[in-house]
Amino acid sequence: MRNLILKYLVYFMNPVRWLRALRRPADALRIISKVLTCPRLFMIAQNVEGLISVACGLALYDSVLKTDSVSLNIIEVGAFKGKSTCYLSLAAEETGKQVKSFELFTGLPEADSSLDPSFQAGQFAGSVSEYEHNVKTFGCRSKVDLIIGDARNTLLPAIGDKGFAVAFLDADVYVVMKEIVRQLLTKAEGGEIIIVHDINSPGVKKAIGEFRQVLFEQFISGFGVNEFAVFDVIYKDTVEKII
Numbered sequence: 713m714r715n716l717i718l719k720y721l722v723y724f725m726n727p728v729r730w731l732r733a734l735r736r737p738a739d740a741l742r743i744i745s746k747v748l749t750c751p752r753l754f755m756i757a758q759n760v761e762g763l764i765s766v767a768c769g770l771a772l773y774d775s776v777l778k779t780d781s782v783s784l785n786i787i788e789v790g791a792f793k794g795k796s797t798c799y800l801s802l803a804a805e806e807t808g809k810q811v812k813s814f815e816l817f818t819g820l821p822e823a824d825s826s827l828d829p830s831f832q833a834g835q836f837a838g839s840v841s842e843y844e845h846n847v848k849t850f851g852c853r854s855k856v857d858l859i860i861g862d863a864r865n866t867l868l869p870a871i872g873d874k875g876f877a878v879a880f881l882d883a884d885v886y887v888v889m890k891e892i893v894r895q896l897l898t899k900a901e902g903g904e905i906i907i908v909h910d911i912n913s914p915g916v917k918k919a920i921g922e923f924r925q926v927l928f929e930q931f932i933s934g935f936g937v938n939e940f941a942v943f944d945v946i947y948k949d950t951v952e953k954i955i
C-alpha cells in the first residue's frame with residue numbers, strides 16, 4: 713500500500729504531466745479519475761515497459777468495456793513486452809471476452825526505409841518470458857491466447873468464423889499494417905472497433921489511408937456496412953479509432 717501511494721505521488725508530482733493536462737483538461741480529468749479508482753490500471757502504467765501512453769492504455773480498456781459486439785475476440789497485433797496486452801486482458805476479464813495477442817518476439821520485420829524511417833528490422837525484439845511475467849503479474853493471463861509468429865499468417869486462422877469486437881494494431885510498419893487491416897476487413901460485420909497506434913508514422917498513415925479508401929468504395933458501391941465507415945479520432949497524436 714505504501715509503495716502504491718509513493719508511486720501515485722511520483723506520478724502526480726511530474727510537472728510535464730500537468731503541462732500536458734492543461735492542453736487537454738477533459739482527457740486529463742478522465743485519466744486522473746481512472747488511475748485513482750483503478751489501481752490495477754495504474755500499476756500497468758508504472759511497472760510494464762512499453763510503447764503506449766496511459767491515455768492509450770485506458771482507451772484500449774474502455775473500448776473493450778464499451779463495445780456492443782457479441783464477438784468474444786479482442787485482437788492485438790504487436791504486443792512487445794505485453795503492456796497493451798495487460799490493459800486489454802483486464803477489460804476482457806470484466807467482460808468475459810478473450811484477447812488474441814499476436815507477436816513475433818524477433819522484432820520488426822524488414823520494412824521500406826522511405827515509408828518507415830523511424831523503424832529498423834529487429835527493433836523491439838523481446839522475450840516470451842518477460843511478456844509472460846508482465847501479463848501474469850499485471851494483467852489477466854487466463855484471458856489471453858498468445859499466438860507467436862507472423863500475424864499476417866496466423867491472424868485469420870485464429871479468428872476463424874468468430875469475428876472480432878475490438879482490434880488494437882501496433883505493428884509499426886506499412887507492409888504489416890496494410891495486410892492486417894485487409895484481413896480484418898474480411899472478418900468485419902460492422903460496428904467493430906479498430907484502434908491504430910502510431911498513426912502519424914508515414915507507413916502506418918499510408919496503410920490506414922488506403923484502408924479508409926477501400927471502406928469508402930465498399931460503402932458507396934453498397935457492399936460496405938454503414939457503421940464501419942464512420943471515423944472518429946480520439947487521441948489525435950498517436951491513436952486513431954475507426955468504427
Ligand SMILES: C[S@@+](CC[C@H](N)C(=O)[O-])C[C@H]1O[C@@H](n2cnc3c(N)ncnc32)[C@H](O)[C@@H]1O
Pocket residue numbers: 761762763764789790791792793794795796797814815816817818819820821835836837838861862863864882883884888
Ligand atoms: C511498438 S511494438 C508494440 C508495443 C506494445 N503494443 C506495447 O504496448 O508496448 C511493435 C511490435 O509489433 C510486432 N510485430 C511487427 N510485425 C509483426 C507481425 N507481422 N506479426 C506479429 N508481430 C509483429 C513487433 O515484434 C513489435 O514487438
